Amino acid sequence: MDADELADRFGLGRAVALSDGSVARGKQGEVWRLETVDGAWAVKVPFHETDEGAMDPSTRFQEAAVAGGVPAPVVRRTTAGGIFARVGGRQVRVYGWVDLGRPDPGLDPGLVGAAIAAVHRAGPPTDGPVDPWYTEPIGAEGWDGLVERLDAAGAPFAGRLAALRDELVALEAWLRPPANVRTCHRDLWADNVLPTAQGGICVIDWENSGPGDPGHELACALFEFGRSDPGRARALMSAYAAAGGPATVTEPGDFTMLIAQLGHIVEIAATDWLEPNLRNPDRAGAEAWIRETLDEPHTRDVLDALLRTVRP
Numbered sequence: 688m689d690a691d692e693l694a695d696r697f698g699l700g701r702a703v704a705l706s707d708g709s710v711a712r713g714k715q716g717e718v719w720r721l722e723t724v725d726g727a728w729a730v731k732v733p734f735h736e737t738d739e740g741a742m743d744p745s746t747r748f749q750e751a752a753v754a755g756g757v758p759a760p761v762v763r764r765t766t767a768g769g770i771f772a773r774v775g776g777r778q779v780r781v782y783g784w785v786d787l788g789r790p791d792p793g794l795d796p797g798l799v800g801a802a803i804a805a806v807h808r809a810g811p812p813t814d815g816p817v818d819p820w821y822t823e824p825i826g827a828e829g830w831d832g833l834v835e836r837l838d839a840a841g842a843p844f845a846g847r848l849a850a851l852r853d854e855l856v857a858l859e860a861w862l863r864p865p866a867n868v869r870t871c872h873r874d875l876w877a878d879n880v881l882p883t884a885q886g887g888i889c890v891i892d893w894e895n896s897g898p899g900d901p902g903h904e905l906a907c908a909l910f911e912f913g914r915s916d917p918g919r920a921r922a923l924m925s926a927y928a929a930a931g932g933p934a935t936v937t938e939p940g941d942f943t944m945l946i947a948q949l950g951h952i953v954e955i956a957a958t959d960w961l962e963p964n965l966r967n968p969d970r971a972g973a974e975a976w977i978r979e980t981l982d983e984p985h986t987r988d989v990l991d992a993l994l995r996t997v998r999p
Contacts, residue, residue, distance in 0.1 A: 800926030863940030
């Protein structure tokens with residue numbers, strides 16, 4: 688990529704330096720760092736090209752969230768007002784640079800709760816359909832088939848997944864349709880709610896934003912950042928409520944997004960291990976992804992304990 692062309696297309700001021708390659712890599716793309724006389728910028732290069740129209744709702748949501756006080760990178764559009772530009776034959780988009788730390792589920796729960804409340808305040812009600820990724824089960828047959836394929840391929844974690852199979856199936860009985868659909872971030876895991884060098888937090892990766900139940904999303908964050916620590920769970924919920932968050936977590940069905948999403952993540956991580964690809968080009972990455980669930984499973988006992996802690 689050419690630094691001058693990047694700076695020109697997005698109106699970033701005179702280019703000073705562009706990183707020699709990506710400085711960060713996620714499941715959907717990689718990030719380069721561009722420095723100009725106006726500041727530093729994150730240049731995101733998706734692995735698969737994305738339609739501008741498809742990204743417009745999530746981009747507008749991020750812009751509204753930032754305007755509403757959510758700590759998140761500022762979207763920088765092209766000089767023509769677009770989201771993407773083609774530079775050096777690659778589709779790119781640009782954000783303001785934020786110095787981020789590594790994922791940490793032990794982040795200050797008060798900061799996390801307040802940030803999620805701000806996200807939910809920015810999300811307007813919508814009648815759009817909720818993607819099955821956030822609501823639908825894998826099912827007993829699906830889990831059985833996946834375990835069988837992994838075992839046949841000699842996956843080192845196949846036995847652990849087989850041991851967890853009954854729990855995963857039982858959890859899917861908790862799934863309930865979303866009752867209060869608004870625009871949500873839908874990916875508020877520790878990978879995307881990160882510490883900053885200045886001591887705050889930053890919510891990144893808004894591309895998956897869309898219709899969802901904020902209570903279901905809040906339950907995801909409650910598990911991710913609370914786990915088995917009642918004090919952290921209560922602190923997150925208290926901060927969320929104090930910041931005007933509109934949702935609550937009161938019943939097993941509120942964990943629908945958590946159960947469905949983690950189920951699908953395990954499924955695609957296992958599939959990536961069987962068939963490496965751009966998202967996980969080697970088996971080590973896919974195995975690490977699936978072990979996140981195997982090492983700290985979201986069992987009914989764990990989720991029940993969280994409910995008892997935060998239920999009004």
